[in-house]
Amino acid sequence: MLSVRSVRGRAACGVALAALLAATAAAPAAAQDAAEAPAQPQAPAPAQPQGLTEYAAAVVNDEIISTYDLAQRMRLLIATTGVQPSEQNLPQIQQQALVSLVDERLQFQELRRVEQEQDFSIIATDEEVDEELAEMAAGNNMTPEQFTSMLRSQGVLGSLREQLRAQSSWQRWIQGRYGSRLRIGDDQINAVLEQQQAQASKPQYQISEVFLDANRVGGMEVALQGAAQLVTQMQQGAPFQAVARQFSASATAASGGDAGWITPGEMPAEVDQALEQMRPGQLSRPIPVSDGVYIIYLRDKRAGEGSTIVNLKQVAVGLPADAPPSAVEAAQTRLLAVRAKITGCGDLEQVAGQETGLVAGDLGEAEIADLAPAFRQAAEQLEEGQISDPIRTEAGLHIVAVCGKRATGAGMLSAEQVERRLFFQQLGLIARRYMRDLRNAATIETR
Template sequence: MKTGFRLLSVSARAALSLGALAVVAAPIAGTLAHAQTLPEPMEAVSGVSALNLPANPTIFGKVDPHLRRATAIVNGEIITGTDVDQRLALIVSANGGKVPPEEMERLRLQVLRNLIDETLQIQEAKAATIDIDEEEVTQTFDRVAQQNFGQNPAALEKYLTSIGSSAASLKRQIKGELAWQRLLRRNVQPFINVSDGEVREMMDRLKAAKGTEEYRIGEIYLAATQETKPQVQANAQKIMEQLKGGGSFVAYARQYSQSSSASVGGDLGWIRLAQLPPELANPAAQMAPGQLVGPVELASGYSLLYLIDKRQVLMADPRDAVLSLKQISIAFPKGTAEKDAAAKAGEFAKVVKEIKGCGGADAAAVSLGATVVANDQIRVRDLPSALQDTILKLSVGETTPPFGSIEDGVRVLMLCGRDDPKVESGPNFEQLQSQMEDDRVNKRAQTYLRDLRRDAVIEYN
């Protein structure tokens, strides 16, 4: 399993990904249908009923909602305001700098909580005599620079400095992930056991579900009581506006979601709609990949949904087809009037429609003053969502309707060939067993971290 914000997953089998900067949803490997973990009512989660709390408590002392404690001492180790600022800069950069002032303070508090967790993880690893060599951290940092930026470490350091962060901040995050991963490998993974019978049972379930639709959904869940619903709904709407404006769903899920899926950027994995409550299943059924919906009201709060992908269990996905395409495009001179552009686009569409297959595309382009670009190795799913269904309905030699704008020009895609995907056979026994083990390790890791928080001595400044 790969995570969104952290650099490494808690699983020993995870691969490195630069989530802190890219903050993109990394695909969960395999075809295991993970059950959704939805937030339970507050009483079930925290044992509120056992505390015998009054319905309308009287608060003694003044509570200042504008007071923010920016730093902390965790078991004697200081987290400075600079630490918070530099880590916050990564999130702001990942969202294109489009974080409004009213969201910044809430993000700052969440970053502080993340740094506290990171500190606890490093401390626990050190107590278990697990030390991460600085050379290993540097090697990982260098690999991140090369794999994710295609440039040298010095260039990455310069970039981090330019956004208000630092190489030291990112290296500390790397160190925390490596330490936690190694600790789990020693203290958790050896005690995780998935029997052969459990794996066979899961394989039987997958085979029985063959052909049924599964959805890979991201969720941001915000809990609310009857008294707090108006405020929580307003907060959910603000987050939705930020997401529509280009904000990273993974980053916002990690910072704000109160579901257990927050640690993986809100990714619920592959699920069937029957696993969702009706309030979520109904809008999810109408969504296309890449679409956002919400806030959706639930009995216990609000959810924002993002459809990452959908598929049919153990069936070939048409969107995995590999296409051979030709793009034919024309550009408009700067300052072209909309009326003139529309006329030229109409003429372009007429000529393109008369092209007899891909062999005639180049000659037709010359007569139009158009440009032709060929690509023989593009998957349907890599195209914009709006074009995928259109392309799948084309026969070889046909084109999409023209699309574009005055600024970008007008273009069409012509289908020159298509290699359909093979039927999905599903994970083999070892792959499925590995996925199930990873899932259990991650759940145990969440409990482990919760216990560390409970036992920690934390002073806020």
């Protein structure tokens, strides 16, 4: 049963943590980080503010989260998201830090219980955490040593290591326990493919998302306030991907909020309505839905009509734009004579190669809409295997053969892609329910 007991007022706790945050920022690297650093002569430690002591910020099933832990996680959120702390958003940063620490404690407690019962290791080792850090370093164009040195100088290395340990261990456990049991049926895949085909004419949106779960953060009002503050911070320069990784409760948080291309009906109706009014590159206002609040970044938008893909080959004669009519007529006569000898795409280059002064080649696949206007008209009118009349461009005179032509829905997913998306959607839903059950069964006291 969830028990939340507030011992001190939120405002007082926020002031104390703000002071603690400032104190730890001014102090040398955190104790656990310093233990990893090479031994160096240390300057005398700065005097601590009078009356500032460490105490329990929360207790999760008798396991303490100290104010030091909380301050370190707040610093990590600030360092990794670019959110600038202020009097207005510090309570939200504090709350998100505490929520993430509580969830991690619950996850570690559950993982240790499973390890004891089933006698195998789940929790990530230091070496595995090092691998995660190395990947992050590469993503930031830094060596692992440079990256950890930077984190250590900011006093957040220890907190980030524990966050990565919790995330990787929990993902491993969820996928190991439930992944092999999940079965995505052909009927589910076909239903998505049919819906996709039916919606092919509708607009499609490439989005990134942040989702604040109202149940997780303390209610809809808190979620709305938090979302409004995050929008303000992102408008002021905080990177969307970094904010999504730290604040979003969606399964897409791990990929920086990237939800890919969607069509109307895949997201809540409130999100669809907002997307209809947005332009690419625009950040939404907070969008309340039944169980939380979305922030959407519209990266791109396209019409949903199916596109036509063509594979073209050409034979060309180079002519300057100001070539006299007689030269153009002579080139046209040559191309028509060559065209008469060509039986299809298979021998086009061979036939053209027997003539001097002609250039032949494969233009590859392209959407008709992306072709130059003169070529586009020919590609639209010709069927597969047909060859165009000579086409005049500024570069010369061309005949074009349509070697392939197919219609495709823009952004259509294959059956394998649909299966993968459904698998991870269901796995994410299971993980959220699992965490909800752990919270409901836990005794959590905030102080």
